[in-house]
Amino acid sequence: MSLTNSPRLLLTIEEARAAVIAGGRAVSVVEYLPLARARGRILARDLVSPCALPVFDHSAMDGYAFAGEAPEYTIVARIAAGAVADVRLQPGQAVRIFTGAPVPSGAAAVAMQENVTVLGDKIRLNQLVPPGGNIRHTGEDVASGALLIPGGRAIDGRHVGLAAAAGLSHVPVLRQLRVALVSTGDELVAPGLGLSPGQIYDCNRPMLAAALERPALELVDFGILPDRRADIANFFATAGETFDLIVTTGGASVGDEDFLAAALSAAGGAIDVARVAIRPGKPFTYGRIGGASVAILPGNPFAAFVAALLFVRPMIEKALGLPVPNFAPLPARAGFAQMRAPGRVEFLPARVQHRSEDGLPVIERLGRGGSARLQPLIAADGLAVIHPGENPVAEGDGVGYLPFGAAFSL
Ligand code: AMP
Ligand code: MG
Secondary structure, X not given: OOHHHOHHHOEOHHHHHHHHHHHOOOOOOEEEEEHHHOOOOEEOOOEEOOOOEOOOOEEOOOEEEEOOOOOOEEEEEEEOOOOOOOOEOOOOEEEEEOOOOEOOEOOOEEEEHHHEEEEOOEEEEOOOOOOOOOEEOOOOOEOOOOEEEOOOOEXXXXXXXXXXXXXXXXXXXXXXXXXXXXXXXXXXXXXXXXXXXOOEEOOHHHHHHHHHOOOOEEEEEXXXXXXXXXXXXXXXXXXXXXXXEEEEEOOOOOOOOOOHHHHHHHOOOEEXXXXXXXXOOOOOEEEEEOOEEEEEEOXXXXXXXXXXXXXXXXXXXXXXXXXXXXXXXXEEEEOOOEXXXXXXXXXXXXXXXXXXXXXXEEEEEOOOOOOOOOHHHHOOOEEEXXXXXXXXXXXXXXXXXEEOOOOOOO
């Protein structure tokens, strides 16, 4: 067994994830964006409310604001939403009022119009209304100067709505993470062009672009680089000056035609992770150059998918200051039998078949597996995670399951 193939030299998933998370720099530059362009960007700091919410005491109902306790109340004014409440109610007086209109001072509560009998310019209440009833009070949701939205998360429609309610037109967000994406391989051709003998379509770049794209990052597509070390080294040197994260596929293993790690070193970069104990995805390499983290993914498409899921996602989350979910497959049972990959954690496209008697999902393996095949992923709802061990996996054995979903998807 050659040293380079020794499983003992492979990092575990956890070790490799710890290294990629520790190595990356977090974005700290802040910019102010109008609310209409803020969705998906990372709120850079806590927002405090510049005003109270509600802004003023207002009616929650169409009805009558009244003062004091009386058998009948005299209607002295009419206040619609947007009007000014320039009356001071005396006991025995009421105002016609509408939802959203300011409640005049002196008012005890608002009676819903459905519970009021109108007698000319007087009203009678048909139901008791507790003090403050149907009034939304100043600051009862958020006091002026109180925390409005905690920072550090991606902005969505809820945050936009609340910020707007507090009168904020712009919000501080982290500048976009700058991500460079490139495929390498002399055999690769962009989809849409003709194939000559020996050529295949580059699917990794479109796949990773689609999977990684989000408003918080700016993804720049560098196309396909040839299998030439000097060209790749030049690319690393240049991209390292501008980007936070460089993602490459192909040429990641240790064959004669695999130049990526050598090119990164030649360009002056450092390598922190060289190969991980997983199948597929073993050649995953992580390094740094200039201000950039570098994820060198294998060329086989399913291997690139798995490595992106396990390592590129946490790199992005870390760089954006987001929580990084642990690698924590759910307990499940195998609905299949198969050999284990010696010394490596294996990932297979899978889906839940049914629940076992003990309540665990029983998962079905899809397709024939293999690092080059993407097609089985289409029917999958997640990945089976099979740890190395003495005996082959038998039907009903405990295995791991990573469902695609919020915490773990591309
Ligand atoms: P490599 O990692 O460069 O040794 O490539 C491993 C396998 O993946 C080879 O069969 C390549 O042709 C294939 N491959 C590499 N890059 C891509 C890509 N971007 N799209 C599709 N297949 C690829
Ligand atoms: Mg190649």
